[in-house]
Amino acid sequence: MKKSFVLAIFLICACLAGHPAISDAQMRAPVEAHWELYSRGDDGLLGVLLVTPEEGSYIYGHEKGPTGLPTTLGVNTFPDGLAGEVVYPKGEMKPDTFDPELIVPVYDVPTRLFVPLRKPDGNELTVAGRLEGLSCTDKACFPLKMMVEATFDDVATASAAAEQPWWPEAEPLLAGVDEPAGSDIGRAQPTTPADTQPATAQPAEQEQVEDAVAWDFSPRFLDPHLEVTSLAKALLLAILAGLILNVMPCVLPVVSLKLSSIVAVSSMEAHSERLRYFREHNIFFAAGILVYFMVLGGVLGSLGMAWGELFQSQSLVLVLALVVFALGLSLFGVYDLPIVDLKTGHQLDQNPRSQAFFTGLMATLLATPCSGPFLGGVLGWVLSQGPAVIVLVFIAIGVGMSLPYLLMAVSPRLVHYFPKPGRWNVHLERIVGFFLMGTTIYLLAILSESLQTRGMVALLITALGAWIWGQWTSLSDSPSRRMLVRTLAAVVVIGGVLWTLYPRENIRWPELELAEFREDLGRQAMMLDFTADWCPNCKALEAAVLTDSNLQRWERQYGLRFYKVDLTLHDPWEMELLESLGSKSIPVVAVFPTGEGAREPLVLRDIFTTGQMEEALEEMFR
Template sequence: MVAEGPVQPGGEVELALHMRTNPGWHGYWQNPGDAGLPMTVDWTLPDGASVGPLRYPVPTRLLIAGLMNYVFEREYAVLVRLKVPADARGTVPIRAAARWLACTDKVCVPEEGELSTNLVVGTGAPDRRPQFDTWRQALPQPLAAPVQFATAGDKLRLAIPLPASVRADEPYVFLATEKIGDYAGEQKFSRSGDTLVAELPRKGGGANRFEGVVALGDGRGLSFQAVPGAVPDASGTTGGSETTLLWALLGAIAGGILLNLMPCVFPILALKALHLSKAGGDSREARRDALAYAAGAIVGTGALGAAILAIRAGGSAVGWAFQLQDPRTIVLLFLLALAITLNLLRLFELPVLGGSARPAGGFGTGLLAAFVATPCAGPFMGAALGAALLLPPAGSLLVFAALGFGLALPFVLVAFVPALRRRLPKPGAWMARLQRFLAIPMAATAAACLWLLWRQGGMPALQLAAAAGVIVAAMLVSWGWAQRNGERRQGWAIAAVIVLVSLGAMIAVPGPAPRSAAAKSVNAWSEAKVAAQLGQGGPVFVYFTADWCLTCKANEAAAIDRPEVQDAFEKAGVKVLVGDWTNGDPAITRFLESRGRAGVPLYLWYAPGQPAEELPQVLTPGMLISRATAR
């Protein structure tokens, strides 16, 4: 047993169990297959020290007498992560008793050994990083997204997210969880776009979740966690997923409709209704504008969905509203909200909202509505978008497009149903008053963007955005003066300045600042903390949130942070953990995906001895208090 190098008090270091095999002999993987035994290690550690799981390289196959063995026939290393106590000094003795099975094709010999190393704390130990880097390269790399599996008779079918550009010369699935598949049976593979479909012979009763490694050839491999879901068939269609797709489409449409009630989207919809009211009885013009608006909303949400799929295919873990984890996007959203606010106050006319450039104006408004709607994943949306990421690319894009259709549906209905259009009030002075009233929620959206910038990039980002906002506001007011006086050339010059200032602010804004100590407090979520609290017999309430999620903040203010709820939690010993996804945390992203979610909010209630209960996306104080007092 060797250590990678020295370690600091309270720090972590990699250990390697270096195994050397003689010619003709082999050792076994964590799941040995039809025969053999995995290695067992009993650790003797100082108080306060701990080790993680054994991490094996990608194994190979060895078929003996019809039995499939998962083995290592060459020299290899099993890695394990060690954490030393915070008060460690000098050298820390690490001892372990290991047992393993060494075999040939005719005989097996149980072996054991006492492993030891004296770990140097501080400086002075040899640096073995090059050797450890070589061993780490032999480990399977974790897949960011979960593998979906389905059973069909005696077959176990897996949908492995793997970009078509990734070579898989000789794929093979090693099941780490036992009693699921027939190890010696034939495995079949096919492609469905960016999904590698594996068909394995099934054995045993199965499991709700399992782990494994897909070997790609040349020693490369990807580790995965598998959850139930839709799996494409050999033709690229999703066998048995028609119902899943249908429900995802309906959920996306319903979620899109509800997005119109959000404070950043409702003023845009109301403006479109006002312009429709001004248009009077011109049904042809109203329908053309509505179709253009719907096209813009569908293209906008579809483009965001395509961006998510492309980034995930590249190996990054992202979800809905991923772009709001970048301060540059927040600057753009702030300047847009500011511009719409000034437009609602009638300080200038924004052509894309004014309807004067139809159908281009309607299309642009739809794009704008899709962009400003992204901070939220409200009711119906979370499950729908989570399902979208489990479908083949075509189905995923269809669900994202359905979200845009739902966003545009109210306006389309008003435009195409004469009875609804006749119910619109006739133009009058009330329209100007309503327009100014609508400026209030849009101004609140702009203020929320500034707060979010401060949270993400600190005071430098806030000051830069505020300065850009002052300049853009002055330019827009000047543009309004030019519009009222018919000076179009001056208006175009001002527009050019606005674009340059906006681009400059987006380029210059600092990246996300490191999270403060408060953000890394004992209340920060981790699966280990949930397990520890449940082990002590106490309930846990976990909420996943982000500073840019309006639904999250509304639930926190209306339910979670209410004094009566906090008192009930304290009396019942409820541990509250927060998963902050503001700046994009890959661990949170992977957990959300494992729950079939593409974004926040997500609320989970854990009671000892029971599976996690997923709460609705609209919380009430009574909902939380009743669970706290039900013990």
């Protein structure tokens, strides 16, 4: 039962990148977008897609720069044929994050993309857009492919575009754009007359995307004789590349796990028993490597993915970080793992074959992000072949990587070189534990900024679950108590991981700009949240009271616009604004109504409840 459970967990992790409910949510670019609709009088309507990069990120502008991928928007409407040419503002010219010598156009603040629209015959209009480009933080870039749809029930009630604060900047851009004709311009998805649903109502499998750019290159390689042109050469180089993987940088976790597992041999006194265990351990460790590569080849061949692309899945990286962290905790004696227990004294108490097999699986999973010599040419050829050839060559890579362990199984007399048991075993376990903790840090660094904080919280929850598992019960307790405690520990860990992976669609709190605040004061109802990253009460208030559902409801009821005043770093005018509200501490939330009442804003300090905020807003706007 335990073996089946652990094998199922491994297969789920290996295929996690292909699961759209999780990987798409976590691999999304750090960008939010939504549609707005405005009236242009007799000229028709104006669709505005407000694109908001998350703080610390940006997307490349529409105009082509020396690097990056231009941002493009394709538009469909229902009824069909109402959209005109998309109008893009110019991006701000800034040094590229990854090559500061290159100056590129970027959108790093909330940016509006404009789409002239003809008025429909009726009152209802659906606008669907496909936003594509490249979104980057200071650590990584993410492909931007986002479908954004909105349905407007009564276009006659649309606000006038000319009355919006951004209109002076938009008017010159739209001056030379003609009213849309009877067909969409620049659409992402063609629509036939038989279509009766908006574009995004189609199943994902039926989505039609723009034709990919067909590049016509004839690449020249530094070592042409290493390029693969046949299956025989691919198999030969695959075995050699797999063997070299054992000495690549990513092999550090492999060495750690391997040493911790094989050192258990030293605790055996009988010579024949040591030889048997040594041989079996290496055979099953190699079997774990081979099974992993066989599964990996099948996954990549069926999904058309590249080597290492699994690690582009943020959810897979996070789950792997939690698993490695849990293995490290076990080496520090927090608890004992039921199957892959790396501690010397425990490996022989359980099934040593399953120990070696699952350790081989885990070690190889950690090692595969590396691409060693000869491997690039092999992968460049084989991943363009059929699934059967891909699996065969990947098995050859596994044979190469497992070759040292198969040789040790053939010559088990190498066990004589292992020292007798002693206190050094404990020290080695702790050293391996530190290696695994370092691997955890590396995996966390791969995560996007929006996921790193939740990842650290998930590690804390995992540590709590491990402590409950190992410290709240022992073998002297009854089976029912052990089952109860360990079920509780599993629920804590699983609940924490699911909370971390759960996709969140947060309302964007734009940073407050002084000029915009002065202009909107008295004209627009506003809510200001004075917060800081170092303020735990602020974060608790945002999680419990200033939630998405509450903000959306208050926006509908009172027409509020929300702004964040970030005091993480010192800003003189923001501190002056805080002091003008009679406060010198945070959290503080200030609500400014329209009209003369804007000079007497409602201020809520410290901790308050949703009910108190509801009562305050009702009294202010009644």
